[in-house]
Amino acid sequence: MIFLLETASEIPYLDLIMKGGWIMVPLFLLSIIAVFIFFDRFFYLRGQKQLDPAFYEKLNDLIRTGKVEAALTLCESANCSESRILMKGLKNLGRPIRDINDQMEMEGKLEVYKYEGNMYFLGVIAGIAPMLGFIGTISGVIKIFYNISLADNISISLISGGLYEKLITSGVGLTIGIIAYIAYHYLNSRVNRLVHNWEYRSVRFIDLINNTSI
Numbered sequence: 001m002i003f004l005l006e007t008a009s010e011i012p013y014l015d016l017i018m019k020g021g022w023i024m025v026p027l028f029l030l031s032i033i034a035v036f037i038f039f040d041r042f043f044y045l046r047g048q049k050q051l052d053p054a055f056y057e058k059l060n061d062l063i064r065t066g067k068v069e070a071a072l073t074l075c076e077s078a079n080c081s082e083s084r085i086l087m088k089g090l091k092n093l094g095r096p097i098r099d100i101n102d103q104m105e106m107e108g109k110l111e112v113y114k115y116e117g118n119m120y121f122l123g124v125i126a127g128i129a130p131m132l133g134f135i136g137t138i139s140g141v142i143k144i145f146y147n148i149s150l151a152d153n154i155s156i157s158l159i160s161g162g163l164y165e166k167l168i169t170s171g172v173g174l175t176i177g178i179i180a181y182i183a184y185h186y187l188n189s190r191v192n193r194l195v196h197n198w199e200y201r202s203v204r205f206i207d208l209i210n211n212t213s214i
Helices: 002-009 013-018 024-046 053-064 068-078 081-091 097-116 119-150 156-210
Strands: none
Touching: 024 097, 024 119, 024 156, 053 068, 053 156, 068 081, 081 097, 081 156, 097 156, 119 156
């Protein structure tokens, strides 16, 4: 008994995973896609520039003094999501406040779309991977019981020998699903923080032009 336990513990993890069967191929592909999407969005969001308070102080001064063209040039030179939203508001000055706010919200939605990119597929993978794992396990169990029906003698080794291999797919599928779920919500929280910052700046911008005669 001790000998059998020592032999089982010495099975390499890679060999153990490969015993999961053909279902491991789509699970492996899903894991690669999930990793690619996560790092693609992570570094994209990390590289986004946020405007400092000095920028807004200068922008506010330009708006108060009626220098709209200079304010547009300042926002254009910043070349980031926040500045593009503010530019949309500046270009619509003279229109009703509601229209200006609507235009800025539309521009904000476009920026959010750029930020999210393929993040949606992380959520899809989080749901699909565990189900694929269960499919692999169920198909394996069906095969095991089919073999049992053909066998003259039922033994524990006949059942457990194939069952542990088929449970591997469930374990791998759940692992991929959990990681993809965490990655999706982590990236989503970063996008939400950026959106909240835009909303704050947009409200301050609307308040400024509402109290300034331009």
